[in-house]
Amino acid sequence: MNGIRVKICGLTETSDIPAALMAGAAYLGFVFFDRSPRNLALEAASFMAGSVPPGPCKVALTVDADDAFLDRLLDRVPLDMLQLHGSETPERVADIRARFGLPVMKALGIAGESDLAALEEYGRAADQILVDAKPNPEAKLPGGNGVAFDWHLLAGRRWSTPWMLAGGLTPENVGEAIRLTGARQVDVSSGVESAPGLKDGERIRAFCSAAMEP
Numbered sequence: 001m002n003g004i005r006v007k008i009c010g011l012t013e014t015s016d017i018p019a020a021l022m023a024g025a026a027y028l029g030f031v032f033f034d035r036s037p038r039n040l041a042l043e044a045a046s047f048m049a050g051s052v053p054p055g056p057c058k059v060a061l062t063v064d065a066d067d068a069f070l071d072r073l074l075d076r077v078p079l080d081m082l083q084l085h086g087s088e089t090p091e092r093v094a095d096i097r098a099r100f101g102l103p104v105m106k107a108l109g110i111a112g113e114s115d116l117a118a119l120e121e122y123g124r125a126a127d128q129i130l131v132d133a134k135p136n137p138e139a140k141l142p143g144g145n146g147v148a149f150d151w152h153l154l155a156g157r158r159w160s161t162p163w164m165l166a167g168g169l170t171p172e173n174v175g176e177a178i179r180l181t182g183a184r185q186v187d188v189s190s191g192v193e194s195a196p197g198l199k200d201g202e203r204i205r206a207f208c209s210a211a212m213e214p
């Protein structure tokens, strides 16, 4: 074991939870975004998150959610962290963190060198940064598209805020992604699916072992 922490995002079936936990995932991600094939209703999410034993971090992924939605979400679903995957400003990130009392992970899209400055800026407002690929302008979703960015952009860089690597990771490429970027945490959604929104237990297991026992 190398201490790498894995997040499996976009769980949609109750059976995904034991599959992710038995594979060793440290974070379980639940998506609340209408356009996503992984979107969960609050009732289903409440049941699924309620079935998670103490230990793993239960993360809610939202996209430019307003306070009323976050109030309803946190009233009904037992959660440990909010992942903000829209165009939230640093001020909005700080406001959500203060208002809702949960750690916040802000997702940032990277396509080139010039996108890296935002990591410093948002690192002052968020508890963690999720470093993801910038979506193509035609993409229907702001994330979860199975697209990677050039990992060399992160080589040799250090940030004081904890961060997690995401975007197009798979059981086949996660070892190389960790080697090139120095990531200590990785996040995957579509790379461990058999179809959009359907997690594959065998690919979850393969991903976790490729990340944690290279």
Ligand SMILES: O=C(O)c1ccccc1N[C@@H]1O[C@H](COP(=O)(O)O)[C@@H](O)[C@H]1O
Binding pocket: 009, 010, 029, 031, 033, 036, 037, 038, 039, 061, 063, 085, 130, 132, 141, 142, 143, 144, 145, 146, 147, 166, 167, 168, 169, 187, 188, 189, 190, 191
């Ligand atoms: O997974 C989704 O449906 C999703 C929807 C809206 C925003 C983000 C979404 N997923 C996140 O995107 C990254 C990368 O996903 P992938 O592994 O490339 O499929 C990951 O952080 C997911 O949490």
